[in-house]
Each structure stands twice: as C-alpha cells, then as structure tokens.
Amino acid sequence: xxxxxxxxxxxxxxxxxxxxxxxxxxxxxxxxxxxxxxxxxxxxxxxxxxxxxxxxxxxxxxxxxxxxxxxxxxxxxxxxxxxxxxxxxxxxxxxxx
Amino acid sequence: xxxxxxxxxxxxxxxxxxxxxxxxxxxxxxxxxxxxxxxxxxxxxxxxxxxxxxxxxxxxxxxxxxxxxxxxxxxxxxxxxxxxxxxxxxxxxxxxxxxxxxxxxxxxxxxxxxxxxxxxxxxxxxxxxxxxxxxxxxxxxxxxxxxxxxxxxxxxxxxxxxxxxxxxxxxxxxxxxxxxxxxxxxxxxxxxxxx
Numbered sequence: 001x002x003x004x005x006x007x008x009x010x011x012x013x014x015x016x017x018x019x020x021x022x023x024x025x026x027x028x029x030x031x032x033x034x035x036x037x038x039x040x041x042x043x044x045x046x047x048x049x050x051x052x053x054x055x056x057x058x059x060x061x062x063x064x065x066x067x068x069x070x071x072x073x074x075x076x077x078x079x080x081x082x083x084x085x086x087x088x089x090x091x092x093x094x095x096x097x
Numbered sequence: 098x099x100x101x102x103x104x105x106x107x108x109x110x111x112x113x114x115x116x117x118x119x120x121x122x123x124x125x126x127x128x129x130x131x132x133x134x135x136x137x138x139x140x141x142x143x144x145x146x147x148x149x150x151x152x153x154x155x156x157x158x159x160x161x162x163x164x165x166x167x168x169x170x171x172x173x174x175x176x177x178x179x180x181x182x183x184x185x186x187x188x189x190x191x192x193x194x195x196x197x198x199x200x201x202x203x204x205x206x207x208x209x210x211x212x213x214x215x216x217x218x219x220x221x222x223x224x225x226x227x228x229x230x231x232x233x234x235x236x237x238x239x240x241x242x243x244x245x246x247x248x249x250x251x252x253x254x255x256x257x258x259x260x261x262x263x264x265x266x267x268x269x270x271x272x273x274x275x276x277x278x279x280x281x282x283x284x285x286x287x288x289x290x291x292x
Contacts, residue, residue, distance in 0.1 A: 001122055003225060005163060008126040010221035012133050012152070014214040019137035021210035024200040027142055027188060031149050034180065035133060038156055041172070045165045049240045051233050054256035059168050061261075063175050064268045068275030070180050074187045075283035081191050082285070088200055 005046035012039035026080075026087040030073050037066045122162050129155035140199060142188045146181060153177045164240035166249035 012035060019032035041059045048055030080092055129152050136148035153176045160169035201207075243252050257265055 001119075001163065004122060004126065005159065006221070006225045008130060008159070010218055010225070011130050012156075013221065014218045015130070015133045015137055017217055018210045018214040021213060022202050022207055023137065024202060025142060025193075027184065027193070028137075028145050028200070031146060031184060032137065034176075034184075035136070035149060035152065038153060038172075038176065041168075042156055042159060045160050045163045045168055048165065049163045049235075051229070051235060053164075053240050053243055053252040054260065056165050056168050056253045057256045057261050059165070060171070060253065060257060061264065061268060063171060064272060067175065067180055068271050070183055071275045071279040072282065074183060075279040077187065078191070078283050087191065087193060 002046050002050045005042055009039045009042040009046070012036075012042065024089045026077050026089055026092065027074075029089065030070070030077075034066060034070070037062055118162065122159065125155045125158040125162070129159070138201075140201075142193050143185065146185050146188060150177050150181050153181070164244055166244060167253050170249075 016032045016036035016039060019035065020029050023029055023032065041062055044055050044059045044062070048059075077087060080094075081087060083094075084091065086092070132148045132151040132155065136145050136152060139145040139148060153172060157169040157172040157177070160166075160172055202210075240252070
C-alpha cells in the first residue's frame, strides 16, 4: 500500500498548494496549509509502515508544529481583523512598501 | 496507478481479506481527495472547514489501515477535535459565516495554480518511482506484528521518549512560546480596553 498512500498524499498536497494559490480568504489559506501538513503526515505513516515504525514519531512533531502555527496564525488574524475588519488578503497589505 | 518498485509490491498480505483491505484503502483515499477538492472550492469558510474535517477523518482511517492506530486516534483528537475547532471558533468569532464575498482569484491565478499543482504532483510521482535499497525495507507485516505484540502506543512512545527525547522537550518549549505569542498578539491593547 506504500505507492497508493504516497499517491493520495501527493494529490492532497497538490490540492493544498492549489488552494493556497487560488483563495484570498486568510483563514482558508491557513486551512490549506493544514491540509498540506496532513498530506505529509500520510507520507510519514506510509514510510513508517515500510521502513521503520519510529517514523510515526515525526507525525507527532508535525502535529505539534501545526497546533502552534494555528494558535499564532489565528491570533494574528484576530489582531488584523481588529485593525481593519477583513480577512481578505487583498486588503491586508500593511507591509507593502 | 503508479508503478511499484518490486520490493514495495509485497505488503498486500493484510489479514485474511486483502481485497477488502485494498477496497477500504481506496475508498477512504478517494473520499479524502474528494472532500479536499470540495474544501478548496467552497465559498463559505464554515462549509470549507467542515469538508476539511471530513478529509482529516478519512486520513485517520488511512492511518489505521497503515498500522498506525495511535496516530489515527491522535489525528481525530488533535486535528479534527482541537485544531479545527479553533478554526471554526475564529470563523464564528469574526462572524464570517454568512454571505462572504467571493474570494476565489481570477482565471489566470487558477491556471497558474493548476500548473503549480500538476508540477508538484509530477515531482512527487518521480520521487515515488525512485527505488529505495531493499536492505531498508522491513519484512511484510512487521508493523502489524509490532502492534499486535506491544500495543499501538509503544511503537510511538518508545522512540519518542528514548531517541527523540530532546526533540520532545524542545516541542514543549515551542508550544509554550506559541501560547505566549498567541496571547500577546491576540490581546487588546490598554487604550482599547480603557475605552
């Protein structure tokens, strides 16, 4: 099942990249990043089954980083929303020169 | 379907019903891909978040099918249960649920995004075709036997608290930093509170 799992993982990762590029809603872009992290997790688990079960530990680390990223990212979105009530990336250009 | 290198074609001997196993693997994989496609194309953030939750449940099922039962449980509890609830909470807090403006970019962005997606898919397909040395490959059913003999948690917990203990401790520092950062970034300033 290794090749099939890697195939599904690649498709999910590509869908995540596609979503990041076509959406402008900051929260949905964040969720697309989560989808990409999930696709990588599937790769880790598939390789762990074939090449050594210690690989599952890395899924644990990826989940921790995803949780930290979600917490900080959503706090930034809330702070931006308070500054200007929108989550559309078109309107978020504070750092533009 | 992608071509299997010879040493990877073996792990089909899953239980007494390999055909049923393969059927479920494809079923959950295709549901995950379909939910992900619906997720990136929904206009409403709430609908998108719920489709993403569906994708995560299907991924948890795939993890269980790949002999990672503990990771599958973590996927449901941490991802679907905690991280996505935070996302939904923020969507509802910012009141984005009803009649959001269309945020999908124009046709050129769609073409560019499709091209990038296909390029990444091709790269990953090339990586899948690459051969790995046969000496690295575990015997067939090794992971399933390990789960059967030591339980589902031990294959994760053993390396986590022995080989990767330092990384585990650094992870806790990362989480602490994220909590402090989220509170500092998200709180209202003093003058806002005084008003």
